[in-house]
Amino acid sequence: MSSRLSELRSEFALVERALGDPAALADGREYTRLTRRHRELLPLVTLLREQDTLEADLAGARELLADPDMRELAQGEVRALEARLAELAAELEVLLLPTDPDDAKDVILELRAGAGGAEAGLFVTDLLRMYTRYAEGLNLRLSVLDAAESDLGGASKVVAEVTGEGAYRALKWERGVHRVQRVPATESQGRIHTSTATVAVLPEAEPGEVSLDLSEVRIDVFRSQGAGGQGVNTTDSAVRAVYRAGTPDEIMVVCQDGRSQIKNREKALQVLASRLAERERAAREETERQERASQVGSGDRSEKIRTYNYPQNRVTDHRLEGEHKNHPLDSVVAGALGPVVGALARDERERQLLELAAQEGGQRHGAA
Incomplete structure (x- = not known):
């Protein structure tokens, strides 16, 4: 781990020097890349600097242990410094885990009604409202690009763009099939129905990431037919x-x-x-899935990832276990997705740490 930390510390110094170069300021794309990498490395370098200070303090406190008059005070300081250094080591281990290169990107969010007829369309608009409020709470901006109206004021499809720092990181856990269980407004017998909607979360492709041959693209211009329940303006310039x-x-x-x-x-x-980039990513993931069959549930969109149970006022995320999988429905649909996303992120970090420990154990065993 120490060699990797040393490499990242050196990289941070190089990034800081590059940011002071006028040539980087003149190149918008390069400047954006450098500032993003600076933000990514800063938390780690901050911990490393604290670690350097604490290690120097610890060395001084240990020297005082030889002084009878200072031994008791020094012992307490040594214990406190050693405890904090252990905490720092754990925090640094987490920061060294692989990060998703798409986390900082903007997002194309696609919601589609599944099984359930008109009720599924209403569920789509409920999900859109939930994501809009969630985005607002994170200072992200959600803009509807296209929507197709369905019965009872619902939407059979909504395509939206979510922009802002960390948009993909905030929404990447949402892709998959969402299921709702409730009594529809049109149900006269009070029976609970189950409907579904699919959510796709596509990190926006960056310039040059995908080679798009415009000769293979047909462009049509037409008059908008209106929104699917979320107020897209009628326009003569829809594309x-x-x-x-x-x-x-x-x-x-x-x-x-x-x-x-x-x-x-x-x-x-x-x-x-972005859709072409997602198609390429999905093909790579499928190849990796076949090669590593043990990685079950790595983003297959056919999975039912979450159930919204209205009679029991409960949202259950099926990727989680124990007390972390259930959350109050009223707060989640009001946009408070943070606890669910946080639990999923922690679960992912724990899985990565276990894999890292297993790899290091295997390497030690091989060396022996």
Whole structure:
């Protein structure tokens, strides 16, 4: 671990020097990359600097143990410093875990009604409302790009963009099938129905990440037919981008959020690039899944990841266990997703730490 920490400390120094170079300021893309990496490394370097100070203090306190008049005071200081250094070591171990390179990216959020007819469409609008409030609480901005209306004021599909620092990190746990259990407004017998909606979370592709051949994209301009329950403005400049139309690879993107035709076209192509990037990522993940069959549940969107049980006022996340899997429904649907996301993130960190420990144990065993 010490060699890796030394490498990261050196990298931080290089990043800081590069940020002071006028050439970096002149290159917007490079400056963005450097500032992002600086933010990523700063917490780790801050802990390392504290560790340096504490180790120097500990060395001084141990020297005082030889002085009879100072021994008792020094013993207490040594115990406190050793305890804090142990805490720092654990914190540094967590910070050294692999990070998701997409965490800081903006997101394309796609919600689609599944089983359940009109009730599934209403569930889509409930999820959109939940994500809107969750985003607001994190100072993120959610903008609806496209929505298709369904019965009773619901939506069969909603495509939105979520922008702001850490958008993907905040929403990446949401991809999958969400299930709701409640009595629909149209149910006269009071029976509980089960409906579903799928959520896709796509980190926005960065310039150059995906090679998009515009000769394979058909652009159509049309009049918006209105929103699917969330107020997309009617416009004469809605844009439809179709990639490889009529082939098995076809991808269709619609953007009709009320801005100019040029802006809608740019956004449609950006969403299209993000979907292509996601397709490539999914193909890589499938290959890795087949090679490492033990990694069950690594993002398969056919999984039911969460159930919203209205009669019992409970949200159950099926990826968690014990007391962490159940949360109060009323607060979650009001946008308080933080406790659920936090539990999922902790579970992921624990899994990574166990894998790291197993790898280090295997390496020691091999060396022996």
